[in-house]
Amino acid sequence: MEFSSKLLEKAVNEMAQLPGIGKRTALRLVLHLLKQPEEQTQYLSNALLNMRKDIKFCKKCHNISDTDVCDICANSTRNPKIICVVEDVRDVMAIENTNQFKGLYHVLGGKISPIEGIGPSQLTIASLVEKVKSGDIEEVIFALSSTIEGDTTNFYIYKQIKEVDVKTSTIARGIAVGDELEYADEVTLGRSIVHRVPFENALKNN
């Protein structure tokens, strides 16, 4: 791309650093900002700068937070003996949205992925293992996505806590509510049969 302005080129190039944003999309976004009042660009830039500079991670669960301990960990009505292990803040938001979980979280910050160069030490695994070994935890729920990386991470953590007297579980895999059986993949359908649920239990959760 040949730009008529270095300022434009720089803005487009920086925008195109974001994942999934190509040069053309970046140009479209930047031209949009040029058509809007200058304040919009200021608001956007300041919001990003302030976030990057001041954001904190909860000392207990490592979730993104504005305070040293996040609202969930600080909530005394929640059960601190049940820990749900998730990859990032989006998973916390998704599970909170269901209103079905009243324990606490542990945010790993990613999954073990040799391809992307992410090893256990870059994640918050050590602090999770320490937490479990302290003995106050009754159950650890693994809620990572069921990919090779997710399974590897689950197993890596499991190996380190299995001698501790703690219940471990993973979230149920199965056919999504409302989905047609015929379109489900075999692995998911198979698991949903193996891990079938007593009908009375299923009724209760509706």
Added chain:
Amino acid sequence: MEFSSKLLEKAVNEMAQLPGIGKRTALRLVLHLLKQPEEQTQYLSNALLNMRKDIKFCKKCHNISDTDVCDICANSTRNPKIICVVEDVRDVMAIENTNQFKGLYHVLGGKISPIEGIGPSQLTIASLVEKVKSGDIEEVIFALSSTIEGDTTNFYIYKQIKEVDVKTSTIARGIAVGDELEYADEVTLGRSIVHRVPFENALKNN
């Protein structure tokens, strides 16, 4: 969406103001910035702020430029008597990329669109008409997209300059090079037959 941090929420909301960026995408982009070194967010924010604050529009053609007169208008080897009318800087970049045009541009800054509330006064039509009426122009090439808005804008400008002794043309519509005839829409195929080109001319342009 329930956010665990106001700083995060604000950054996501500002990012989601950009066209085509929903809340989920905005969250993904913002979390990416959090994982990168702080400098990346600074570079992005500064590039956007500097661009919005300091960018200029060429006094002659209204294209985005870092100088009062853009490189194209200042280039004395180009023919200032031929003006190609385009919607925005992306069209200038696309046409420049072809290396087939050696005249100058006039960037309208949009198309007349009653639905989006864009009238002729918000575009640089007056300065184009003035330029043409000054008498130094030999040909005006309309290169707007062939939508209702593009055609309306072309016609609005044409009405104002038709009494001037100036040649007007529009870019050729036809089957894209490499495309199969059978998949072309009727209007385009029809136009490509009506405005057929002598075979010798077509050979020359290859």
